[in-house]
Amino acid sequence: MLKKFLVSAAVVMSTVSHAIAEEVSDLVAVVTSSQPQIQLMSMVLSVQAAQQGVNVHVLLCGAAGDMALKDAPEAVTAPQPPLNVSPQTFMTILAANENTTIEVCALYLPGKNIQQTDLLEGIGVASPGDMAALLTTGSARVISF
DSSP states (O other): OHHHHHHHHHHHHHHHHHHHHHHOOEEEEEEOOOOHHHHHHHHHHHHHHHHTTOEEEEEEOGGGGGGGBTTOOHHHHSOBTTTTBOHHHHHHHHHTSTTEEEEEOTTHHHHHTOOGGGBOTTOEEOOHHHHHHHHTSTTEEEEEO
C-alpha cells in the first residue's frame, strides 16, 4: 500500500513540476547585493533564463543599482574570475536580449541625488505599481540576490 502511494505521489509531483515549469514565463531578479560576485552571478543566471525564452525583468536596488550608472564605481566594473567579466559588462550582455527589462528601483535615483540621464542607455526606472503587479502574477518566478 505504501509503495503504491509513493509511486502515485512521485507521478503527481512530476506532473505538477512540469506544469509549473511550463507556466513560468517571467523571471524577476531583484538584485540588492553590493558583492561583485553575487551581482555577476545574478546577471549570468538571468542571461541563461533569457536565452531559454523567459522574459527577464531585473530590478536593481541599493548598491546593485550602481551597475546601471554611466560613471559606475570600480566595484561593478572590475573583471571577476573565472569569466574575467565585470557585473556591469554582463548586465549589458543581458540588456541586449529583446525579452529583457532592466530597471533601477524607484528610490535609487533620488537616494543618490542623480537623474535618469546618469543611467546607461536602455536602463529604466521601475514603477512600483507595475513591479508589484509583476511580482504577484502567477507566471512569474522571483529570485533575489
